[in-house]
Amino acid sequence: MPKYVIPEKMALKPFFTEGEMIEISIPETFHEAMTSGYFILDLLAEKTPYYPWIEQQKLLPDIFAIWKSEKESLRDMIAKRQKRLAELPMRQQLANLLNVLFWLNGEQITSLQDWKQRVAMFDLQPVNAHERLIFIMERPVHHHAFIQLEQLYVELEKLMQKQFAIYNKQN
Template sequence: MSKFAVPSAYLVIPFFSPGAVLQDDGEKIFGEQYLLYDILADLPDLPKPWQQMESSIPLLLKRWKDEHTSIAQLFRERQKEAAKEPMVRYTAYLLSLLHWLNGVPVKSLVHLYDGLGQLQRKPVNVEERLRFIIAQPAHHHSYIQLAELYEEAEKLFYKALAMQKKS
């Protein structure tokens, strides 16, 4: 198990605070530590999920499908603070998904919106919608937006797969 200091390009609240440390569990490609493979993209020994979107993106989508109802339940029970951590985690997974869909890792959270602006495959108004979610992850409306973004991203993924098979 290796530990790494989070680079300054990723120190953006609510994802990472100054002094944050990543821990590579070495076992699961998508452990609880989000953005690990994006942050450590330059290390040659780690998997590059953005180069294998056919296998990596379905794993992210499955995680969302398995967990999103529990997040919705927290909001129904008005447990906003309990919902915040999974909202942040699944927002980070969505950021990875959107970048991997375009064949690139998340290169920075500090310049996130510039990076999103350069992506070819992305949901409509994704930058504006993510600004809202990231600013207020403990709000029910943020959950609704996140769920819609996952739905739209899934459609974009299957469209990209279909286009890839055609060519």
């Protein structure tokens, strides 16, 4: 599997540190891209056949399906205080949520360094998304972080469905 050095612009705790080396391969399926690492489609944008910031209606619902299939297991790990087991899936789901937030607004994640400023400019975002995301990033394996993540998924899915309905009505 090829190694990829994380550039400064993509370094953000709790996902990556600058200069970190990760093993990454071109995903065969969208599901694989969304479950095998953080921001893979953004890091390898020119090398994959998936462009969810453009093909929103086709691809974004799959991310919510992934969340729904994994959230009870994650809830159980958090409830049992299995922090080590919960850490990676929690980060993956947080990364996926950030992806949805950007992609729903038609933007690829080209940098995580300026995510706060970019999110502040989005038309489509849950209430207080910025503050809630910071809270989750600072303590990803705490019960309240899970609750916030779960609520952000619910709110973002409603925004997505509303946006798709508006788009489909106009076209």
